[in-house]
Amino acid sequence: MPSVPKITPCLWFDDQAEEAARFYTGIFPRSRILHVSRYGEAGREIHGKPAGSAMTVEFELEGQRFTALNGGPHFRFNEAVSLVVHCETQREVDHYWEKLSQGGDETAQQCGWLKDRYGLSWQIVPDALPDLIGGSDPVKSQRATQAMLRMKKLDIEALRRAYAGS
Numbered sequence: 381m382p383s384v385p386k387i388t389p390c391l392w393f394d395d396q397a398e399e400a401a402r403f404y405t406g407i408f409p410r411s412r413i414l415h416v417s418r419y420g421e422a423g424r425e426i427h428g429k430p431a432g433s434a435m436t437v438e439f440e441l442e443g444q445r446f447t448a449l450n451g452g453p454h455f456r457f458n459e460a461v462s463l464v465v466h467c468e469t470q471r472e473v474d475h476y477w478e479k480l481s482q483g484g485d486e487t488a489q490q491c492g493w494l495k496d497r498y499g500l501s502w503q504i505v506p507d508a509l510p511d512l513i514g515g516s517d518p519v520k521s522q523r524a525t526q527a528m529l530r531m532k533k534l535d536i537e538a539l540r541r542a543y544a545g546s
């Protein structure tokens with residue numbers, strides 16, 4: 381039986397990979413920068429980056445490894461890919477929402493989604509959400525879904541009240 385491959389998301393930045401990795405590792409506990417590879421003079425005519433600037437940054441958020449690449453302005457993040465932060469409490473929802481949305485795009489905030497200062501999309505999701513919007517009672521779930529659709533940052537108690545019909 382072959383070994384299970386490790387899968388590491390690679391996030392493409394213009395030239396903010398190291399800054400972004402430091403930002404993200406400063407928000408999540410049990411996170412760290414593992415390694416920074418730097419551009420040299422070799423290949424400068426192709427990559428166009430100054431020697432000594434970060435090429436890739438290997439980092440970990442809560443045990444999940446990522447690679448951040450300074451690849452230039454050719455590609456941008458969009459909502460087709462987002463990172464989901466699962467939160468047990470409203471305090472966690474509030475914390476991650478506040479930290480990740482600092483300097484981000486406020487017009488891109490809806491239903492627990494936000495876009496950070498680097499353009500990366502995040503979903504700040506309470507663990508209770510799937511039971512509230514996908515529960516066995518479709519009437520209650522529809523009320524919770526309607527409440528969620530009116531929110532930017534998700535409010536667990538407001539979702540529970542909507543589900544309960546109060």
